[in-house]
Amino acid sequence: MADLIWLHEGALRRTHPVFAAAAPGTAAIFVWDRARFAAGHVGARRQLFIAETLAELEIEIHEGDAAVLLPQLVAAHGANRLLVPASPDPAIIGQIATIRQAMPQVAVEQVEDTAFVTLPREPDLARFFRYWNKARKSALRPHGV
Amino acid sequence: MTALVGEAAAADETASLKGGRMAAEKALAAIDPIAYAASRNHLDGAVTRLSPYLRHGILSLDEVRNHALASVADPRQAEKFIQELAWRDYWQRIYLVHPDRIWNDVESYKTGFEASEYDSELPADAVDGRTGVACIDQFIAMLYETGYLHNHARMYLAAYVVHWRRVRWQAGAVWFLEHLLDADPASNNLSWQWVASTFSKKPYIFNLDNVAKYTGHDINTRMADNRVLALSYERLGELLFPNLEPAHG
Numbered sequence A: 001m002a003d004l005i006w007l008h009e010g011a012l013r014r015t016h017p018v019f020a021a022a023a024p025g026t027a028a029i030f031v032w033d034r035a036r037f038a039a040g041h042v043g044a045r046r047q048l049f050i051a052e053t054l055a056e057l058e059i060e061i062h063e064g065d066a067a068v069l070l071p072q073l074v075a076a077h078g079a080n081r082l083l084v085p086a087s088p089d090p091a092i093i094g095q096i097a098t099i100r101q102a103m104p105q106v107a108v109e110q111v112e113d114t115a116f117v118t119l120p121r122e123p124d125l126a127r128f129f130r131y132w133n134k135a136r137k138s139a140l141r142p143h144g145v
Numbered sequence B: 001m002t003a004l005v006g007e008a009a010a011a012d013e014t015a016s017l018k019g020g021r022m023a024a025e026k027a028l029a030a031i032d033p034i035a036y037a038a039s040r041n042h043l044d045g046a047v048t049r050l051s052p053y054l055r056h057g058i059l060s061l062d063e064v065r066n067h068a069l070a071s072v073a074d075p076r077q078a079e080k081f082i083q084e085l086a087w088r089d090y091w092q093r094i095y096l097v098h099p100d101r102i103w104n105d106v107e108s109y110k111t112g113f114e115a116s117e118y119d120s121e122l123p124a125d126a127v128d129g130r131t132g133v134a135c136i137d138q139f140i141a142m143l144y145e146t147g148y149l150h151n152h153a154r155m156y157l158a159a160y161v162v163h164w165r166r167v168r169w170q171a172g173a174v175w176f177l178e179h180l181l182d183a184d185p186a187s188n189n190l191s192w193q194w195v196a197s198t199f200s201k202k203p204y205i206f207n208l209d210n211v212a213k214y215t216g217h218d219i220n221t222r223m224a225d226n227r228v229l230a231l232s233y234e235r236l237g238e239l240l241f242p243n244l245e246p247a248h249g
């Protein structure tokens, strides 16, 4: 089974668990998506910061609409699984849905980052301190266990 | 790739914090959770400037926390710092579960005004950094020059825009997103809502004494240059929120 990794601007490091979830040596791709950057108000300074980070990461970069390019790139790489760092960004979530529809034969999996805290159940998010009261103990332990 | 870096660099030559994992690790190695707890409220305090690296996943909250714990004898010495990291985790959780809260008022304003009474655009003098309120103009200049602001400066600017200028928080949030290096829809927009009172019990306001307390000599806190801030909280409350019952006690 051949994998491909789609790294986006919320997960720009080689130690992200998405790399461990993929077969060794799997290629990672970043799509410089001007339309998504514009919609997300990504200014020039942040674009430079992201570009500097990518330069150090030494990964494949393509320019265009991620939702359109990724099915093509998956095919070009002969991959049958696309791994993506999990993101709360609705724009990225929407693109993942579009990609899934475009290539139903390919598994598209989101990989969570290492957890900051471990909670027995979904915390009450109404106010910060309700969350913190439940999260504190775990947050003060290495690896949040 | 080099072309992209060049293009972005041409658009902005003033960025101060560099991207990349190497720069991130250097910033991480320099953190001091004990000094942080003692001084983080001050503009020249031992804050970490890790936010752009955390925002872009160049560092994870988990590894930053682990590093902080490893640098102290007792976990409680790192608690204040780890609690601030937890704010990021908290906002990200809301983003995932309630994406609609990023651009919509979570609750109504508790300022005595309806949302419709706020302007939907930033005034030109604020965009230009020429409001005539000296410290505010300095904070705006910092934002433009460095893409970074201390948490207090963000709170001051947000409160000034929403409460002194009566502008909807959404307009201010877009402004910050366009200029901050750590621009994050959840941390930014929900913090704006917290200041505005659409995601908190009451509006956040400050006065010139507060600015003077937390800033150094590089910030102009002369009364004559910051008239609209040079008032007591009671007086500011009356001026900014005339429809509210005066607070007693």
Ligand SMILES: Cc1cc2nc3c(=O)[nH]c(=O)nc-3n(C[C@H](O)[C@H](O)[C@H](O)COP(=O)(O)OP(=O)(O)OC[C@H]3O[C@@H](n4cnc5c(N)ncnc54)[C@H](O)[C@@H]3O)c2cc1C
Binding pocket: B040, B046, B047, B048, B049, B050, B051, B052, B054, B055, B084, B085, B086, B087, B088, B091, B149, B150, B151, B152, B154, B155, B158, B176, B180, B182, B183, B184, B185, B187, B188, B189, B191, B192, B195
């Ligand atoms: C109006 C307003 C807008 C903001 N916009 C953003 C934003 O776009 N992106 C962003 O990352 N933070 C935002 N913040 C939160 C906070 O001001 C910054 O995270 C912090 O100032 C970054 O500097 P630092 O890395 O030196 O922080 P430190 O004090 O050293 O904290 C360490 C890390 O903890 C996290 N953190 C600390 N305080 C907060 C907080 N209140 N909310 C969320 N995370 C926090 C950050 O990731 C930060 O890097 C905003 C706050 C306000 C009041």
